[in-house]
Amino acid sequence: MIQTIKNAWKVPELRGKILFTVFALLIFRVGAAIPVPFIDTEMLKTYIEAQSGSIFGLLNVMSGDAFAQATVFALSIQPYINSSIIIQLLTIAIPALERLQKEGGEEGKKKLEAITRYATVGIAIIQAFGYYTFLRVGTNGTSLLTVQGVWPAIVIITAFVAGSAFLMWLGEQITEFGIGNGISIILFAGIVARGPAMVNTIYHGVTAWIGKADPTTTVVMHPVFIPFVIVGMLLLVAFIVFITDAERRIPVQYAKRVVGRKMYGGQSSHIPIKVNMSGVLPIIFAQAIASIPATIGMFVPSAQTKGSGWNTFLTIFDTSGWVYSIVYFLLIILFSYFYNTIQFNPVEVANNLKKNGGFIPGFRPGKPTSDFLSKVISRLTIFGAIYLGIVALLPTVVGNIMGAFGSSAGRSLGIGGTSIIIVVGVALETVKALEAQLMMRHYKGFLE
Numbered sequence: 001m002i003q004t005i006k007n008a009w010k011v012p013e014l015r016g017k018i019l020f021t022v023f024a025l026l027i028f029r030v031g032a033a034i035p036v037p038f039i040d041t042e043m044l045k046t047y048i049e050a051q052s053g054s055i056f057g058l059l060n061v062m063s064g065d066a067f068a069q070a071t072v073f074a075l076s077i078q079p080y081i082n083s084s085i086i087i088q089l090l091t092i093a094i095p096a097l098e099r100l101q102k103e104g105g106e107e108g109k110k111k112l113e114a115i116t117r118y119a120t121v122g123i124a125i126i127q128a129f130g131y132y133t134f135l136r137v138g139t140n141g142t143s144l145l146t147v148q149g150v151w152p153a154i155v156i157i158t159a160f161v162a163g164s165a166f167l168m169w170l171g172e173q174i175t176e177f178g179i180g181n182g183i184s185i186i187l188f189a190g191i192v193a194r195g196p197a198m199v200n201t202i203y204h205g206v207t208a209w210i211g212k213a214d215p216t217t218t219v220v221m222h223p224v225f226i227p228f229v230i231v232g233m234l235l236l237v238a239f240i241v242f243i244t245d246a247e248r249r250i251p252v253q254y255a256k257r258v259v260g261r262k263m264y265g266g267q268s269s270h271i272p273i274k275v276n277m278s279g280v281l282p283i284i285f286a287q288a289i290a291s292i293p294a295t296i297g298m299f300v301p302s303a304q305t306k307g308s309g310w311n312t313f314l315t316i317f318d319t320s321g322w323v324y325s326i327v328y329f330l331l332i333i334l335f336s337y338f339y340n341t342i343q344f345n346p347v348e349v350a351n352n353l354k355k356n357g358g359f360i361p362g363f364r365p366g367k368p369t370s371d372f373l374s375k376v377i378s379r380l381t382i383f384g385a386i387y388l389g390i391v392a393l394l395p396t397v398v399g400n401i402m403g404a405f406g407s408s409a410g411r412s413l414g415i416g417g418t419s420i421i422i423v424v425g426v427a428l429e430t431v432k433a434l435e436a437q438l439m440m441r442h443y444k445g446f447l448e
Contacts, residue, residue, distance in 0.1 A: 008434050014179075017437070021178035024170055025189045031073045031166070032066040032190070036159045038152040039070040039135060044144050058319055059291055061419055064190030065197060072163035074131065076190060077183055079124040080116075080168045081288040086123075087116045088342075120168050121161065128160035130298035137301040179437070180430035187284065188426040191419045202226065232398065233420060236391065240424045243387055246275040248380055250373070255357045269358075271349070273376065276384040278339035280425030283392055283418065286331035290324065293317040320396055329389040336385035346373035392418050 008014040035041050048060050048068035060067040063076035091097040091112075100108040132153055135144040145152060167186060174182030206223050249270040293314060300310045317324045350370035353359060363369045395418070 064193040083119040134298035282335035
């Protein structure tokens, strides 16, 4: 990875792309530190930190602490992710959108992107209003706003919506002028920015266990768990990298043909199919859907009162609970199948092979080939989806085991484990994009 970055830095065009990406991320971090007025950020941060294992804690991690500090980028890119999910699902349900996607070409793609942007603003308005309602009601009847009234409400909601819309635009600029997928990179930067805070949480957890801090006001973690957590995270990273690079290679043979006095074809090749073709997208989208209960809870004043029905509803969807884990696992499998279906079309691949005189040994061209490819994709998808689900939930299981031994820091371990998956996945995808750009610019043409 380091060598790839060094080589890319030597190419002026790629150096410009890297600097543009870094500059865009600096803007993101500056915006994530600008608080929205009329909000008591100290009380809000204390409350969110106490909910580190809940969905509110998850939203805070995904936004890089911006959610707990009620900054301009508090909503992060969640509205855009939710909008993308909705539009992509609607392209299957609505024939007009499906035709726009398949037959519209570049113009159809631009129209779908415009629809996604409008939907992003609409979802951001809903989430911003819900966040404002949560701040106005506060916790245990104590409002988190310093000033009440219509004007503060307009300012707060407008600031949140504008911040989310700006991040959407910034992500698109990174995708076009920078390196990698802009939305994924912004999510990556937000999670990485939480690194020092996570280390600080572990440190205070250990001191609380030793007795140098009040265990009732901070998380608790037994020192003996630290080596296991570090080794476990390193093994998790290694396993993620291994599965990300794993692929099934389907052999392809091209028939010989005579054109004039020359013979063409006869060579062997293969079709590489990734085990985890969809990358980290199923996890990102599953988290976006899993955050819906928290968004709904923001609109209900009684959701912050312990013992109420809505508070119990949010507690059930706690990130360390079994209900959340089951829903999260099923959503990961669902989105894995959904994205693999979009990315790989067996019928199209079989037709292309047939047109070019290629065939898979043991299978006739046409429908038998497409059926075989469909079977292979189905098996690889279920394996990749289960892999993502297990790896995403394994830290949660370990955190619950640690909690059984009195370490309350284990509640946030599940969120930290999911963050590792996203960070490693996005880093690998970005490096591969950089390598592709590097190879394209170092490729020697036939004149050299």
